[in-house]
Amino acid sequence: MASIKSVRIKGLEIGGGAPVRVESMLKTRLEDISGCVSECGLLLKAGCELARVALPDASLAPALAELVKSTDLPLMADIHFNHRTALAALSAGVPAIRINPGNMSGSAALAEVISAAKEKGAVIRIGANGGSLNNAQLASANGDRGAALASAVEEQLALLLKNGFENIIISAKSSSIAETLRANALLSERYPFPVHIGITEAGCGNSGIVKGAAGIALMLSQGIGDTLRVSLTGSAAEEVKTGYSILSALMLRHRGWQLVSCPGCGRRRIEVAELVDKLRGIVPPEACTGLTIAVMGCEVNGPKEAAHADFGIAGSPGGFIFFRKGSFVCRGTMDTFEETVRREILRVNHNI
Secondary structure: OOOOOEEEEOOEEEEOOOOOEEEEEOOOOOOOHHHHHHHHHHHHHHOOOEEEEEOOOHHHHHHHHHHHHHOOOOEEEEOOOOHHHHHHHHHOOOOEEEOOHHHOOOHHHHHHHHHHHHHHOOEEEEEEEHHHOOHHHHHHOOOOHHHHHHHHHHHHHHHHHHOOOOOEEEEEEOOOHHHHHHHHHHHHHHOOOOEEEOOOOOOOHHHHHHHHHHHHHHHHHOOOOOEEOOOOOOOHHHHHHHHHHHHHHOOOOOOOOEEEEOOOOOOOOOOHHHHHHHHHHHOOOOOOOOOEEEEEOOOOOOOOOOOOOOEEEEEEOOEEEEEEOOEEEEEEOHHHHHHHHHHHHHHHOOOO
């Protein structure tokens, strides 16, 4: 199910067995260059590996060129309808563009875009969304919206392959998890190209995170997906953090340390949420990649239930106990918490 082919965007390998990449899209308008540069910096800090940038008009190409020069974050220009805008984006130096080949003003215009992409070694991402399906596509699929979505992508793919272009990422998204899963299952079975996955218009806050995570996790668990975006109404950096959380939960990729914590109950000897906040202040979330740290409210939920953790803290009548791989290490009071954590974590990790 995983893609056989791979592409490279500014040195970033996608597909062909490379790690599943985490991407986002700039929320800042391209007219605000300083804001875009700042947002790129925040995304890089969060671990973003690729960001799309909306280019609604060719007149903004100089701004795009400036942004390309001002950030180390690989960028993909997001183009709709106008092939001249796609050409302007490639001239501005972006290593990738996202287009719908079917609305590129005819075959001659599309051929011109493909020729420019070949010349510059650029990647083209194509794709369809559930909201863009037409009656003919739905009728051909006998009302199966997932199959119709896959068919819409295949129509675009055929146009690129006809022009001898294979430096491609494909994408099929819907706000429906079932439709998205069905379309991507069909596409990944039929074609060797890298697949970008996500649930479009997932929403905001907890409901958006849950919906995006549910759909993305279903696809990844079936071996579908080479790069992902969690589409949230909110911070782009939050999209990236959520993407890594999904990958970490599936044991596919880790960024920073992993937390195991109990939900807390009437048995707790410590306030778990408060202690987690303190721990994050001592050990930055992006530090100690691969390390598992546990925070448990009492001895009952302590060393045994978190025996796999590299180290952990559990509440005790006089403060807390510190354990490593389920074995008791030491005991402490809350006024020695920070000192104890720093000392013990340095025994297993020297990257803080």
